[in-house]
Amino acid sequence: MMEAVQIRHRHLLDLEDWSASEIESLWRTTDAMMEVMQRKVKKVPSLQGFTVATLFFENSTRTRLSFERAAKVQSAEVLNFAAGGSSLSKGESLKDTLRTIDAMQADLYIVRHVAAGTPYQLSRWTDASIVNAGDGRRAHPTQALLDGYTFRRCFEGFDGFRGKRLTIVGDVMHSRVARSNISLWTKLGAEVVLCGPRTLLPAELEQYSGVRRCFRLEEAIEGAHAVMALRMQRERMQGGLFPSLAEYQARYQVTTKMMERAHPHAIVMHPGPMNRDVEIEGVLADSERSVIEEQVAHGVPVRMAVLYSLLVGRGR
Amino acid sequence: MRQVIKNARIWGVTGLAEKADLYFREGVIEGMGLGGEVDRVWDAKGALLAPAFIDLQTHLCEPGFEVREGLESGLKAAVAGGFGTVVMMPDTDPILDDPAQVAQIQAKASALGFAKLCPAGALSRGMQGEQLSDMWALREAGVVMVTDGTKAVKDGHLFRRACEYAAEVGLLVQGGSLDASLCQGGVMHEGRVSERLGLPGQPAIAERLALFRDAEIARQTGARVHFGPITTEESLLLALWLRERGAPISIATTPHHLLLSDESMASFDPRYKVSPPLRPPADVKALRKALTDGLFDCLSTDHQPWTLAEKELDLLQAPSGIGGLETAWAVLYTSLVVPRLMELDVLLRAWTQGPAKVMGWPTPKLEEGSPATMVLLDLDQARPVEEKQLASKARLSPWEGQMLCGWPVATFVEGRCSFLREENGLSREGFLGH
Amino acid sequence: MGLRWKKRLMDEGEINRAVNRMAHEIIERSASLKDVVLVGVHTRGIPLAEHLSKLIHHYEGLEVPVGKLDITLYRDDLTEIGVQPIVRRTEVPVDIHGRELVLCDDVIYTGRTVRAALDALMDLGRPSLIRLAVLVDRGHRELPIQADYVGRAIQTSRSEVIKVHFHSTDGEEGVDLLESES
Incomplete structure (x- = not known):
């Protein structure tokens, strides 16, 4: 200790x-x-x-x-x-x-x-x-601090961050929440996997040791101890960063089914405000795995x- | 009026240890050690005398933006920095595309009597990129170059026609060094640092692509095209490759691109927001080497003034650009020549013969018959940069507080002493009655 | 400024006898022992409360709950001090509403800690009464506050420091008198 x-x-x-x-x-x-x-x-x-x-x-x-x-x-x-x-x-x-x-x-x-x-x-x-x-x-340091705190309190059998894996899914490029969480979790010895369309995952974020990118959700979630879905903003479609919400949902929505690949005690987080059934399946957000209310x-x-x-x- | 500068080390004429007296009359150099009656004696006390510097990229903001800079403050800043000639960019309000206006500005500048002003005119009417400006008339009014700024002209076709036309008129064209569509919203170089800082970036290829198009158009049309700041190793290599293949282009870079890297942005200080953006250290290193190897045709300041209120905004809103006329020489001399990273000769040429050659002007020399446009440089005494003391209205410098040496102590423009740093080692009496 | 050890005021046996007496006094004075809650002030009020609770259980066969109270958030010098006191968790396992509280601390000096502790307790609920138990009363009160149960009253000067050691917090038991060297 x-x-x-x-x-x-x-x-x-x-x-x-x-x-x-x-x-x-x-x-x-x-x-x-x-x-x-x-x-x-x-x-x-x-x-x-x-x-x-x-x-x-x-x-x-x-x-x-x-x-x-x-x-x-x-x-x-x-x-x-x-x-x-x-x-x-x-x-x-x-x-x-x-x-x-x-x-x-x-x-x-x-x-x-x-x-x-x-x-x-x-x-x-x-x-x-x-x-x-x-x-x-x-x-957004206080958001990352409360996300980390939530993991510390809510992950069953929590024994430190070392060896844990956080998967962040979505628009990492525009996300201060993602950057602060990368900084926090890697500092504490965890690994951070970033997942989303290539247009929204800047390669340079791999400069942080313990961070890697993964473009397929099923691989990114494999064995994760915490999965964080980021808010997907419609405006990004105009900038040519992704084609449509339908295509995004089909490939990157965090779902109950997808979570079966994660660690058995894995928790699901979302920094809010949430687009239900866009970046995260509504049922999952209300499930036992979800700690979204605790985060708040x-x-x-x-x-x-x-x-x-x-x-x-x-x-x- | 006949004058003499005594005890000067004269660049390109005497050895560094050897001092001589240079005589000039009515703005023209007579020669050395002539003796005879003079009206005024200046004692250089061993300072280095060189032809005054030439800047090919200065923004003076008058008319239209006098809160940022003006002809008087800008041209004062120029002579304080050792510049005897500056090429003024046409991005004023109204845009410099009207011969009458060009004449007006020139008249005002020569009445002021600091550095010599050579206006650049707009390449397209209102710099809108739609219709060519009256290049013949502009040339006759005294314009020495046409440009629509360093962002590439959107319409490649128009740029091509402008080059064809300018080639016939005999005007130098300044090409674009940024493809605006690739820079969308970017406030710094895109790379490791921008990702870490969470600031939107501009990809380095934006410079290369703009350069490539405009240089190829130069090659095709035969127009002489000058590129303001070239700031990455890759675009430098591309420029050299194109030049080897016959593109009639010249290239420059700036003091800030030679000395500062994108790491400076970690301070979140808008001073460091410039266009093209500061590049990673590897590029900075490559630029320095290229300058040493004589691959750049010249240096320019890209003196870009903003008021404090305009610059003291957040990094998304703050405008790009920084003033630099007054510090350009001293900061490069201190950072590159003093630690022996570069020969004094190389740096002097980059500010004198280099830009003259780009413009097709006679080579500045301290010889009989040449104009007495000269600068005295005190290579020894160190003095800090003090923003509040700058003659320019843009009282912001990336080098605030740094001790620099090599400062100009006196600048002569066609025989007239336009700038004099009095607290310096020069004999005060020699300047009385000016 | 360092601290110089002067003498041992109480050894383990003396502490035990004093706490034993205090436990008897608490039993005697409480109207309803089953309503008593012992609340120790972080850090060394807690072992005192636990010790008292153990003794009361020994004599009366009754589990008297022990709470832990951190008074940091209630200190009256937070806007001035140059160091940052570490905040610890307050854990009072029962609802204190209507209960007889015995606030326990190792030493009473100016009374400011007790003042803060009283505020902290009031924020947790409305007890029927609060009494104060301290192992050492060293005088020099700056507020009108007195202890109800005192292990030992000791005359001290302001330049002296009383240091209490308990097994659970310090690995040994005893009360020392130290003097600050200026």
Whole structure:
């Protein structure tokens, strides 16, 4: 068992510079937060006196709500700034936008943006902590943390990530969830198999050791301990990335039948929002193998642990 | 007015240890060590005197985008960087496709009296790629080159006709070095780094394919076609192969493509977003070797100014391009010549004789009868790049804070001192009364 | 700043006798022993609670449930401190509503830990009463809080530190007095 270590990051921009033991420590804090979320009165004073601001330049009600809940359960003040492109389309630079919001004196910003790297840019211009809530195709670290946490809790007989296999199916190219999960699972010693049409699986992702591509679903699922289906967006058809939903469903839909090839205890995950019967068979999503509901439930405690870890101990 | 620059090491004339005095009168060089009455004495204190640099790809943004740059700020930046002549790209607003407008810009530039301005005109009307511009009239107004920018003209047919026409007019054409349809949405070089960073990429073949089409059209039509930044090893090899087969093409690259790689994008700093994009280290290495081996005809800055507000956006929205006139020489000198990766001669030629040859201009020399368009370079003293001190309005540099040496200390354009770095080792008195 | 060992205040036998007495006091004072829940504060309140529970079972034949309480999230210095306390899981196995709680900790000093623990307990439910059991009371209270069951009261100075060792957490049992060297 790994020793719990102090988490000494000011920001959570992506998982690349987080060590395996820091992630394990964060998950232990998450265990404690799970207990809080199981209480009748879900409120602790741990972040009293801190102010957290959500800066969503790209809309996402569920992620924002999950973070907001995580902050409020810990008694933090929460400010919401839905940029939604409005002020930026008027020609305000990113830096000026931040300067305006900085006047509100938040201790931490939760940032979502369509462009990769924006949380990095912002972190250079403010003293506040930054949590990346999804930037372009790059990273969605809290999603990967909650996916990994879900596997840790829900995989029957869990004994660590080493030797486990995660299969991610779908539009990996545009997926920050996939990139963050690749980073997390390979760091912890698991293997990641990427599956989907060749147009959506960039070869360069094999630069991560422990990652391989596989273009046939039945091979990709063989022996997998966890299978994650990614949301398939219709817009991708216009870009010439795949021909039709029918063809996609026929070859890449994760089904109950297909799951028979996986490890007997294999779990099925989906980062949501789900297109039922497109990337995942509806029956499978409701089956015992599915941990999709648990993923959603783990969102808040994981984000509570992230906020706690970044805010407490930074001193004033 | 007769002037003399004393105690200069004169490139191509004296040895590096040997100092001489160069006399010039009314903008023309008279010769060395002549003696006699002079109106003004400049003491070079051992600095290197070379013909002033020539840039074939500068964006000056006036008229239309004066918040980014203007003739005054841009031409000041040019002389501060040691450039005596710049070729201005036609992507202004309105686009430079009208002879009257060309004349106007030239009049304004010569009244300002910094670097000499040579406008490039649009290849097609409004750079729309549909109808040829009036190339004869543009040439008569002073245009030295026609181009629709570095993105390849969409319609191959139009580019072919433009080349045929320009060949007859005797104008150099700047070809495309990016196939826009392959670059869709890409903000950096497509490869390992872009996948890791989750940024949409532009495939390297976009450059090669554009080059291939335009160079083949040059070969077929006999038009002289110049290619702005060539940035990958593969497209370099292709250009050499085409040239060997008789394509009348010339190629250049830029300081940033010679010194920075796509790894810089890991900082998510829009400063590094340029077009063509920064390439992987292997390409950078190949470009440097090609420059050393004399395979590039010249260097150009691709000085592309943007305001801070425009550049300080996210990486999808931020525009491509970076200013570079002021640092171009010093950064290459410091990074390549000082550590002995490249001969001083090679670098000087790439900024002087190289571009003159591409343009078909007389070879710049420090000899009797040549124009006194010269730069004094202090090869020893180091000074940091300070964005806030730049003469250009584009106060962003990839080299912010870096200590560079080789800085120009004085730039003469046709005998007139247009730039002088006063805090330097030059005798201050010599410049009084200017 | 280091810590210098000064002397052993209690050995294993003395601890056993003190805890034994506290167990008897708890049995005596509780209105209804079957309603008692012992709640230990992480880390060294837990072995004390477990020890008490074992003794009560020994004397009365009754299983008194033991809960574990982590008070980190309730500390009053989280916005100021420069280190990050590790949060542990709170595990109270029974509904505390209407129960008689005995909050257990190794040492009572300023009273701030107990204040945080009381807040934490209130968030878990509404007990009928809460009493406090500590192995060592070293004085210097900063809040109006007193222990109901005390193993030993010891006069200390503020520069001194009391260190309690239990088998389950430290491999041996005893109470030491240390002095900080500045």
